[in-house]
Amino acid sequence: MTEPRITIIDVARAASVHPSTVSRVLNRRAELSLLPETRQRVITAARRLGYRPSALARSLRLQRTFTLGMLVPNIDNPFFPPIIKGVEDTAHARGYNLVLCNTEDSSEREDAYLRVLRERQVDGILIASSFMADATIAELRRDRFPFVLVNRGTRGSDDLAVLVDNEKGVAAALDHLVDLGHRRIGIVAGPQTTMTGRQRLTAARVTLRARAVKLDPALVSVAEAFSQEAGYRAARRLLVGVEPPTAVFGANDLLAIGVLRAAREAGLECPADLSLVGFNDMPLTEFFGPPLTTVHVPQREMGVRAADLLIAQIEGKPAATRRVTMDVHLVVRGSTAALSRSQQKTA
Amino acid sequence: MTEPRITIIDVARAASVHPSTVSRVLNRRAELSLLPETRQRVITAARRLGYRPSALARSLRLQRTFTLGMLVPNIDNPFFPPIIKGVEDTAHARGYNLVLCNTEDSSEREDAYLRVLRERQVDGILIASSFMADATIAELRRDRFPFVLVNRGTRGSDDLAVLVDNEKGVAAALDHLVDLGHRRIGIVAGPQTTMTGRQRLTAARVTLRARAVKLDPALVSVAEAFSQEAGYRAARRLLVGVEPPTAVFGANDLLAIGVLRAAREAGLECPADLSLVGFNDMPLTEFFGPPLTTVHVPQREMGVRAADLLIAQIEGKPAATRRVTMDVHLVVRGSTAALSRSQQKTA
DNA sequence: TTGTACGCGTTATCAA
C-alpha cells in the first residue's frame, strides 16, 4: 500500500557509509571532522533517494519537538488572528512550529487540548484562553512546564505574561467620553470570570470616580462572554431603562458591536443619540458604520513578545522581564460625539 | 534539571507486571483477555505516578500521528477563521489534532511548511492556500499523500476538493446589480494567478453578456491580492476614469471594502453614488457602513466537509464524492441601491 | 575521520 519510508539507513547504504555518518552529515553541526568527499556522497545519495528526515524519531531521541502549542479561546474573534500571526512569525523565524487549539472557552476542551499538547511534548505553551482555571495553570507551574500567559494573568504569581495596560486604556476611553460632556455613561462589562473582564470594570469605576462622574448601578451590564451576541443581550438590558445612557463603553470591540446592534434596534442613532467606545481596535473596525472609537492594542506585537518570552525560557536564556505590559492608546473615530442638546433634554 | 519522564516501564514496575501488559491495559482495545485485577493494579499505578503517554513514541511505533496539517494563506483574512473552526471541530471530534500554518501567500513559506508537515508525518493535509503551485500539489499526489483542496482546484485532475459555486454566486451578484438598473458595472477582480480569481472574473463576463450588458475593459481592475489594500489600489484605478461605474462587484469582501475606502476618498457615497457587492459574507460585514451586500458562503460547513473528506481518505473509507461544491446565495444589505437619476445624469 | 552500540517510549507479534 504505502511506500516504505526512506530512512537514514537507506541513505547510508547508497553512500556506502555507516548510518551514524549520515546523521552527522545531515545535521551540519560543527563542521568538525568530516571528509568533504564523504559528505558529498551522503548528500547526493540523500537527494537522489528523496530522503525525508523523521521529525518523530528525532524528537523522541532529542526529547525536543521544536513545537509550540497555543490555546486560543476563539479564532473567530478578530482580536486573536493578529496575535497568532505574531506568534507564528516569531516561532517560524526561530525554528519552531505552532499547534493551534481553539478552546471555545470550554474547560473541557481546554483540558483536553492541554493534555494533548503535553503528550505531544510540545516545548512550550502559550495560553490566551482567559477562562482557564488558575488551578490548571498551577499544574503547569508545578511541573515546571514552560508557558506564557497572553492577555491574562494569574492571581499572585509571577508567571511569564504579556498583558495589556487595561487601566490606561479604560481611562483614556472614559476620559474621552467625559470630555465630550457625557455624564450618563453605561458600561457593558466583560465576563467577571475573566481577569480582563474584572480589570476593565474596576478601571472604569476608578476612572469615573476620579472624574467625579456617578456610575449608576443600573448602567452596568455584565456580558457572559466577549462576543457580539453577549454584548447585544447585555446592551438591551441597559438601553431599556427609564433613563438610558448617552454613551456606552464596551469592554471590547465585539461587545461594542453588540451594543450598536441593540441601539439600532431601539431606534438610536450612533453617535447622534449614543456615543460608543470599544477596546482592542480589532481589524476592520474602521470600516464599521459608524467607524468605531476604540482603544488600540498592538495585537501582532503582543504575539511576538509572547513567543520571544516563551522561546527564551525554553532555551534556558535568562528572562530579562517576566512580565510585559503593552502600551495602548485611544483611537477616536466616528462612533463618539459631543453630548447634544437633544440628548440633554432626554436626560 | 527536568524531571525524568515517567514511562510505561515505571508503571509496569509499580504494578508488578510487564510493560507490554501496561500497554495493553491502557489501550482499552477489545477488552479481550485481561484479568480485571491486573487491569485495576495497572490503572491505579499509572494514576498514582501521574503517567502521561508519549504521543511521540506511539506515533513512531504506529506510523500514525492523528494529526492533520492545514495551510492557510492568511489567518488575518476573516474568511478563513470559520473554515478553520469547522475543520478543527470535526478533527477534534474524530480524534485528530490540527497544525495550522500561515503561508502569507509566500511560496517559500508554503514549501517550508509543507516540508515540515511531512517530516512530522501528519496523516493528511488541507490546502486552502490558493497560490500554491500545481506542481507542488502534483508531488503530493504522486506520493499518494492524503490531501484535500479547500476553495481551490487544480487543473485537470480529480483531487479531493471542497469548492465554492463561483458561477452561481457571481451570477447572483451581477444579476442583482443589473436588476437594479445598473449598466456601467465595474469589476475589481482577484489575482488571476489564483483559480478563484480567474473563475470569478470569467463568470462575471459570462453573466454580463447573458444580460446584454457591455463590460467596458476600462472597468475591469485586477487586484494583486485578495486584501483590502489591494482592493483599494485596484479601485482607485477604476474610479478615476472619465466615465466611472455606478456599481462595482468586488471578487471578495476584502476587495469590496477596499473599493469602499477608495470611493469615500473620491467623495462617493455608497450606495447613493455607487452600489457595491462583495463575495464570501465574512463575519461582521453586516455591521459595516454601509452593511455589505454580498454572496454568502457557508464557511464553517466548508471546513467540516473538507475535514470529513480528508479523514475518510486517511482511514481508507470509500470516498462517496471526490469533489464537494458548496451552495451560495446572495445576501442583500445596504450597500446596493437602484440606479438613481443623479447617477444616470452623470453617465 | 568513521564505525559500534545503545536508548528515546511504544506496541504488535509470538511464545509461554
Next chain:
DNA sequence: TTGATAACGCGTACAA
C-alpha cells in the same frame, strides 16, 4: 492471560 522480543528512525558517547 501475560511475558519476552523486536522494531519504529534517529543521534551521540565511545571506541577504533
